Amino acid sequence: MKMPKKNISGRATLNDVATIAHVSAVTVSRVLRRPEMVSADLRERVLKAVRELAYIPNQMASALASSRTGRIGVIVPSFTNGVFGDFLRGIHDLMVPAGFQVVMLNSNYMPGLEESAIITMLGQFPEAIILTGTGQTKQARRALEQSGIPVIQTFELTNRPIDMNIGLSQSDAGYGAAEHLLKLGHRKLCAISAPFDARSLKRLEGYRQALTESGVEPRIVSVDEPSSIWLGSRLLVEMVERFPETTAIFCGNDNLALGAMFECQRRGIAVPGRMSILGFNDLELAGSAYPAISSIATPRYEMGRAAAEIILEIVRGSGKRPERRQIDLGFKLIERDSTAAWRG
Amino acid sequence: MKMPKKNISGRATLNDVATIAHVSAVTVSRVLRRPEMVSADLRERVLKAVRELAYIPNQMASALASSRTGRIGVIVPSFTNGVFGDFLRGIHDLMVPAGFQVVMLNSNYMPGLEESAIITMLGQFPEAIILTGTGQTKQARRALEQSGIPVIQTFELTNRPIDMNIGLSQSDAGYGAAEHLLKLGHRKLCAISAPFDARSLKRLEGYRQALTESGVEPRIVSVDEPSSIWLGSRLLVEMVERFPETTAIFCGNDNLALGAMFECQRRGIAVPGRMSILGFNDLELAGSAYPAISSIATPRYEMGRAAAEIILEIVRGSGKRPERRQIDLGFKLIERDSTAAWRG
DNA sequence: TGTGGCGATGACAGCGCTGTCAACAAATTG
DNA sequence: CAATTTGTTGACAGCGCTGTCATCGCCACA
Numbered sequence A, B: 001m002k003m004p005k006k007n008i009s010g011r012a013t014l015n016d017v018a019t020i021a022h023v024s025a026v027t028v029s030r031v032l033r034r035p036e037m038v039s040a041d042l043r044e045r046v047l048k049a050v051r052e053l054a055y056i057p058n059q060m061a062s063a064l065a066s067s068r069t070g071r072i073g074v075i076v077p078s079f080t081n082g083v084f085g086d087f088l089r090g091i092h093d094l095m096v097p098a099g100f101q102v103v104m105l106n107s108n109y110m111p112g113l114e115e116s117a118i119i120t121m122l123g124q125f126p127e128a129i130i131l132t133g134t135g136q137t138k139q140a141r142r143a144l145e146q147s148g149i150p151v152i153q154t155f156e157l158t159n160r161p162i163d164m165n166i167g168l169s170q171s172d173a174g175y176g177a178a179e180h181l182l183k184l185g186h187r188k189l190c191a192i193s194a195p196f197d198a199r200s201l202k203r204l205e206g207y208r209q210a211l212t213e214s215g216v217e218p219r220i221v222s223v224d225e226p227s228s229i230w231l232g233s234r235l236l237v238e239m240v241e242r243f244p245e246t247t248a249i250f251c252g253n254d255n256l257a258l259g260a261m262f263e264c265q266r267r268g269i270a271v272p273g274r275m276s277i278l279g280f281n282d283l284e285l286a287g288s289a290y291p292a293i294s295s296i297a298t299p300r301y302e303m304g305r306a307a308a309e310i311i312l313e314i315v316r317g318s319g320k321r322p323e324r325r326q327i328d329l330g331f332k333l334i335e336r337d338s339t340a341a342w343r344g
Numbered sequence C: 001t002g003t004g005g006c007g008a009t010g011a012c013a014g015c016g017c018t019g020t021c022a023a024c025a026a027a028t029t030g
Numbered sequence D: 001c002a003a004t005t006t007g008t009t010g011a012c013a014g015c016g017c018t019g020t021c022a023t024c025g026c027c028a029c030a
Helices: A014-021 A025-033 A040-053 A059-066 A082-095 A111-123 A138-147 A170-183 A198-213 A229-242 A254-266 A284-288 A300-316 B014-021 B025-033 B040-053 B059-066 B082-095 B111-123 B138-147 B170-183 B198-213 B229-242 B254-267 B284-288 B300-316
Strands: A071-076 A101-106 A128-132 A151-154 A164-167 A189-193 A219-222 A248-251 A276-281 A294-297 A326-328 A332-334 B071-076 B101-106 B128-132 B151-154 B164-167 B189-193 B219-222 B248-251 B276-281 B294-297 B326-328 B332-334
Touching: A014 A025, A014 A040, A025 A040, A059 B059, A071 A082, A071 A111, A082 A101, A082 A128, A082 A300, A101 A111, A111 A128, A111 A138, A128 A300, A151 A300, A164 A300, A170 A189, A170 A198, A170 A248, A170 A276, A170 A294, A170 A332, A189 A198, A189 A229, A189 A254, A198 A219, A219 A229, A229 A248, A229 A254, A229 B284, A248 A254, A254 A276, A254 A284, A254 B284, A284 A294, A284 B229, A284 B254, B014 B025, B014 B040, B025 B040, B071 B082, B071 B111, B082 B101, B082 B128, B082 B300, B101 B111, B111 B128, B111 B138, B128 B300, B151 B300, B164 B300, B170 B189, B170 B198, B170 B248, B170 B276, B170 B294, B170 B332, B189 B198, B189 B229, B189 B254, B198 B219, B219 B229, B229 B248, B229 B254, B248 B254, B254 B276, B254 B284, B284 B294
Parallel strands: A071 A101, A071 A128, A128 A151, A151 A164, A164 A326, A189 A219, A189 A248, A248 A276, A276 A294, B071 B101, B071 B128, B128 B151, B151 B164, B164 B326, B189 B219, B189 B248, B248 B276, B276 B294
Antiparallel strands: A294 A332, B294 B332
């Protein structure tokens, strides 16, 4: 077996393959990217050489030369949170089969880190960027706008999108949550929340508005730290102390709801008999819990998918943005066993 | 304000900055990468131009020229599973401050997809690769070995690492789990498992061995599909039908354990009074549940961190691998309320 | 047999950046 | 004051690939 010359990094290059196959570099490139342009004869010879050298194309060189990277950037606030897992899956399900590479960065729920993540991302020349939320810094907005690539903000709706926007009205969802509990006859309500996540605040706004309209006092117990199951338990403890008469809780998310429910069980507070609990997001754990937790379902997978669809359309088409710059995917109240009518 | 010429993609290049600042391109490059080499005067002029143009360096061109990408590749089987969230955090915590970029790909628990993820990754010329598990395909192994970059397999131990290996003995952990339940006096044991994840099988092996050594029948109920809380409930139902005399369950992971526990509560089976439940991984939900679930804690964050440390050492040093190619980080049994002595 | 058309292949330049070395001025030394 | 060192800056080539155009043979048709 012939020993081809290797480049510095020790890996075979297009030229190495070309030498071995006795063709020009361009031909190798074509075999790999538009095989139909090359005769079957040469194609085979080239592919044999490719296998022989275990050649892997250098994406960076390719991107530099063609100014197409095949990359889509996604920035989420957390990898651990199941909410974003579904979202990412929606994106992957469309983009990966379409030959795109999804590059993810984590902002850790901090606008500052999000900004640097966006800059980093832009340096990789993605063909589009998908963002979580609408709270980007001025700097970040400017960089994004200048880049000219499609930008999709997701998870919430805004009047002033950077480019395109897919999501749901977080405050409407909060409003809907409160409404549900009011309809069940509850008058002593409390929300528990970890407004570390900006969207939590918007949900609280809706909640507050609904209660105020009904003449019910909108009580809230919250701590500004990352949400967790355990935090749900802690907040429930605090709530019981401060507002012992509460009969129904709206939780900022399902983790808090589960934690609150566990704490109720620990303290012998019957759910839903003595206390109704409503979650948010409708993660798997809400529906599987005992008692099953009512929740507001958010279209996470669908948001990811819709974003991917739009991007594919733009990238494949002439780069034209679609007519509708904003899509409201709504939410859905899922009634389960943890919320029940108040028989006071 | 002067209007600099822009390149095709519409973004400013190093040359545009150089033109505006009336210096050469090399100087701009130096200002950005080794500012101390440039006089304060020029440095300021250049930085002004950089800001003015909102210049973002093209990483691909930089990587191509310097053959250093500053990228670390990580391939995990799932983004949704909390297990890998902790792991990724461990990696990020070290690599990001060190100026590296962590690129993640998802294999969806499928060796075939993992292989293509590895190939894709290699095309991006990462400076090191971190893999989950040790079950890579032959092709993938070969490509990895040829690449010459540091490769770290994690989460389990293997006799034949591709390069380096950090993890714990999954079968020892399974053994330890069984041992714990035996010590508590249980003799009617059952494992429930979703061996979709290869490591689950190794845990079962250890479990089986421990029981066989003690002359206890190693019963197992399993379905080969992705694990979830709900699956835990389903498997518990199946177990109760097939092995109603069971008094203690070893669950392949904490999600299954939680689902099994919910199902017990649904059916009025007292935990731990009538049924002991032991989880695996010690995710947050295990400790926060009611009753709190005993579990085998795995050093996920530490594995990520250790992998990052080793890579940093190699990349910064001369590229030399450390003496010890394999690190066993062990596991720890966390006793909580869901497992109790059997008073039969 | 001559001419046009077509598909297949190659030569060449250049994407945006960095490594290397040369050039030069200022500072230091004997 | 000449010789040398030190510190800054620039010119140039090239990383590995692809877009573009030129070239070459071959066939069909007249």
